[in-house]
Amino acid sequence: MDATIKKICAGDVRMASRLIRDIEDKIPEAKAKIKKLYAHTGKSFIIGITGAPGAGKSTLTDALIEQLRKKNKTVGVLAVDPTSPFTGGAILGDRIRMQRHAEDAGVFVRSLATRGALGGLSQSVGNAIHVMEAMGKDIIIVETVGIGQQEIDIINHAHSVAVVLVPGMGDEIQTMKAGLMEIADVFVINKANRAGAMQLHTELEGMLNLSSKATDGWKPPVVMVGDAFEPQTFAADTAALTNKIEEHQLYLQESGKLTERMHRKAMTEIHDALRDSLFEPIVNSLTTSGEMKRFAEKIKNRKTDPYTVAEEIAQRFFKHQEEK
């Protein structure tokens, strides 16, 4: 076995984090490493935590780590924060809330920047999950960036998605459309000590009773989590949340839905790999050769149209493949 792969499978944090870095930086060798690593992946349970900015996702993740460690589970965390579209820089601040676990060898927290991805995650998250899977983490928690309704890529990566809502933050159910509400396997009403929590709960239950999910074998439970600054009640509430997620895991296993989700995940991975192996190299080569600019000029001046350009590029590419 490749020395790096061997070390990662033995749980080496430094090697693992470096490989994640190579994936993020699109170092060509990283792809070869993932190929070798792949046979060792796929055994962890992946939990997604998503919700609006400041809803308390990182604070909840920290509490989940605590609960899972009590059950002797090893935990990996991938915490995603947004990249500035102007400077390319990012402040990765989720970790602040989880630092008390920094020295626990059973916990590995890695922050990721979105680097331009729009779905609430980073393009690298799928492979970063694989690296943690190969390390043998029992549970991997993925915290998305603070999202609106449409940034729901987490559904393609997690087995169980917790959507975090907060009363009085404009999270009124009537205004909630498709997207966020449909991806939840578990709802959390966070900061539930605040006014409006009961009303939010009632509205949510009302909505869930009408939705198709009610008859689907798993009706997403609504878990109330009170003030994070009240340690005792917060621990009890987050223990209840952990139990609900574990119930969902059991349901997925027993109902056969887990294989369905794994199939969906595999489809996403093929799409992503195609983008990496097909789309990006073509775009990159057109950009470096300066052709992209010339095409754009022509389209701008209405000498041609985007479809003709795309067809020309596709034809050229397929011909190139045949010659090979």
Added chain:
Amino acid sequence: MPERTIRVMVAKPGLDGHDRGARILARCFRDAGFEVVYTGCHQTPEQIAAAAVQEDVDLVGLSCLSGAHRALFPRVVELLREKGAADITVIGGGIIPEQDIPLLREAGIKAVFTPGASLESIVEWINSNIKPH
């Protein structure tokens, strides 16, 4: 070869809870195009070193206003070495008397910025001294 993004960590070891300066620094690093992991206040050297390895940063910037830098900064360097992560550069800043600088440099702190240092000069130092892993 694709270009790597510089990853840095800003950490506050010790007991003082004033992290305004550290936050300003973190924002300034973001604006310089770095990915900045911020760990907050009251960090032990052990927590800082563990986080730096988990995050695979190129550089750790330590900020300390409490006067405990003489013990805390060198300890971070030492712990990184123990973890086989001596290639992570450590720099420091805060309220640090001139006469402490040689001691810190000796201990492996690659640069020390005193309160007079401009934010630009720190960014410039990183850009010319840090080659991402």
